[in-house]
Amino acid sequence: MTRAVDVVVIGAGVAGLSTALGLAATREVLLLSAGDGSTPWAQGGVAAAYGEDDPLDHLLDTDVAGAGFCDPRNVRALVEEGPQRLAELIAQGARFDRNADGSLSRTLEGGHGHPRIVHAGGDATGAEVHRALRSAVQLAGVQTITGRTVGLIQSDTGRIGGVLVEAGGQISQIDARAVVLATGGIGNAYLASTNPSTVCGDGIALALRAGASLVDMEFVQFHPTALFTGETSGQLPLVTEAVRGEGAVLRDIHGRRIMAGRHPRADLAPRDIVAREIEATMRRDGSDHVWLDATAIAPDVLRQRFPTVLASCARIGVDLLSEQIPIAPAEHFLCGGIRTDRNGATDVPGLYAAGEVAATGVHGANRLASNSLLEGLVFGRRVATALTLDLPPTVQGRSHEVALGHDREPERIRAILTKYAGIRRDGAGLNAAGEELEALGNGPLATVARSVIEAATARQESRGCHWRSDYPRSDERWNEHVVVRLDEEDRPTARHLQRAATR
Numbered sequence: 001m002t003r004a005v006d007v008v009v010i011g012a013g014v015a016g017l018s019t020a021l022g023l024a025a026t027r028e029v030l031l032l033s034a035g036d037g038s039t040p041w042a043q044g045g046v047a048a049a050y051g052e053d054d055p056l057d058h059l060l061d062t063d064v065a066g067a068g069f070c071d072p073r074n075v076r077a078l079v080e081e082g083p084q085r086l087a088e089l090i091a092q093g094a095r096f097d098r099n100a101d102g103s104l105s106r107t108l109e110g111g112h113g114h115p116r117i118v119h120a121g122g123d124a125t126g127a128e129v130h131r132a133l134r135s136a137v138q139l140a141g142v143q144t145i146t147g148r149t150v151g152l153i154q155s156d157t158g159r160i161g162g163v164l165v166e167a168g169g170q171i172s173q174i175d176a177r178a179v180v181l182a183t184g185g186i187g188n189a190y191l192a193s194t195n196p197s198t199v200c201g202d203g204i205a206l207a208l209r210a211g212a213s214l215v216d217m218e219f220v221q222f223h224p225t226a227l228f229t230g231e232t233s234g235q236l237p238l239v240t241e242a243v244r245g246e247g248a249v250l251r252d253i254h255g256r257r258i259m260a261g262r263h264p265r266a267d268l269a270p271r272d273i274v275a276r277e278i279e280a281t282m283r284r285d286g287s288d289h290v291w292l293d294a295t296a297i298a299p300d301v302l303r304q305r306f307p308t309v310l311a312s313c314a315r316i317g318v319d320l321l322s323e324q325i326p327i328a329p330a331e332h333f334l335c336g337g338i339r340t341d342r343n344g345a346t347d348v349p350g351l352y353a354a355g356e357v358a359a360t361g362v363h364g365a366n367r368l369a370s371n372s373l374l375e376g377l378v379f380g381r382r383v384a385t386a387l388t389l390d391l392p393p394t395v396q397g398r399s400h401e402v403a404l405g406h407d408r409e410p411e412r413i414r415a416i417l418t419k420y421a422g423i424r425r426d427g428a429g430l431n432a433a434g435e436e437l438e439a440l441g442n443g444p445l446a447t448v449a450r451s452v453i454e455a456a457t458a459r460q461e462s463r464g465c466h467w468r469s470d471y472p473r474s475d476e477r478w479n480e481h482v483v484v485r486l487d488e489e490d491r492p493t494a495r496h497l498q499r500a501a502t503r
């Protein structure tokens, strides 16, 4: 069965919902999703500089966290358009936490020089953002289908003209003049991640197969404080950075402060720095976790601000109020992704990307906390605006299917990526990973894993969240992007690109 709409949006997280909502009044839009992604799990909040806070300061903090590797024009769009998008979300019914005087309650997170993180339900911000956007999308009459997108329709001249979706055991074709990938990050390509299992990098694999470029794939962010549950695979509960924003500190297994004297912002240093210090501490002590100590924070504050974290702790029998809790870093966020311009257009006509799957350059080499819900709101809307103004022409002529395919040994792929492309990387390990992955075909997870390995191999320096123990310093000579494309044999292949030449 084939049907046709103007735009198909794949993914119902903050980016997909924002895109669909922005298009609802002007275009026939269909929202496809394989289930909930990372958005409802987001805890800490949404960063927004307004009032006495200056968007320019937010821009500077974003660039510092991004190791000077951000695209300044796109960060400017993020910080300047962000407060407006947040105000619209509030007008659509999102309920954020407020102070006694009715003003929005704003907190501090790692890397921010000003308390500008707006939150909801204490530490359940993503759930509230998701709820508000979903009901607005429903109210706007957007059609939705639950199912996995397993392919794209592409004309023989290269233009995208639709998708193949698998739902209820059936595959159907939906034609569209534009397809927007809003499929989130790549958490499920690692053994353990803070992301749910729906977030597996399908959008990345589809875009590559259609001929799009990826950029900055080596910049995978590891959250310093996932709760150490004893499990080494699957989705791990997060302990939001905002707990450290309220005063919690990291300690090694002997009780010594880890971050004191390591960075001017100590426990609130950028994530890559904190994650690296924890990794080094665990390696030095031969331990599988360190401690987060929030016992100096008033119990009422913890109860009010962090009900989700308290519940996760209770599930493994630890009490955030009265004792140190075990934590360890885990894969969390993809800073790079599908290369897009400021309006989400990829290298492939008719194919767009928004949210975590897209690389707009706003995260540079490392994402600043609470900038990604904001990215989804801002860049989802930008894609919608672009497609309202100009919808690509209908595909003419012959077309073919670009299939996602299957992985033969997903667990092995996850294990290889985890072992060789974690917080700490080196050339020998990356080469070994490349060879091991070569034998595992070109299913979607293998394609994602090979893209990360290729990019990490190509960047022979340390920058942001890409840490090479064999090249421990940043090197001005590498002040350029790594772009990954498929070669003639469908192998992800990396090349360097001058920064000025990015889109």
Ligand SMILES: Cc1cc2nc3c(=O)[nH]c(=O)nc-3n(C[C@H](O)[C@H](O)[C@H](O)COP(=O)(O)OP(=O)(O)OC[C@H]3O[C@@H](n4cnc5c(N)ncnc54)[C@H](O)[C@@H]3O)c2cc1C
Pocket: 010, 011, 012, 013, 014, 015, 016, 032, 033, 034, 035, 036, 037, 038, 039, 040, 041, 042, 043, 044, 045, 046, 047, 125, 126, 147, 148, 149, 150, 182, 183, 184, 185, 194, 195, 196, 198, 199, 200, 201, 202, 203, 238, 332, 333, 354, 355, 356, 357, 369, 370, 371, 372, 373, 374, 376
């Ligand atoms: C535990 C946790 C806490 C976080 N805390 C914060 C925070 O406090 N602040 C912040 O700014 N960010 C936070 N983040 C990051 C942020 O939540 C994500 O970056 C953001 O929500 C991503 O939104 P998205 O719309 O791009 O993708 P997602 O919300 O991940 O949605 C992806 C969608 O794509 C769908 N999909 C994927 N593949 C397919 C396919 N083949 N076919 C159909 N559908 C598909 C999924 O089903 C899902 O609907 C957190 C993330 C996690 C995991």
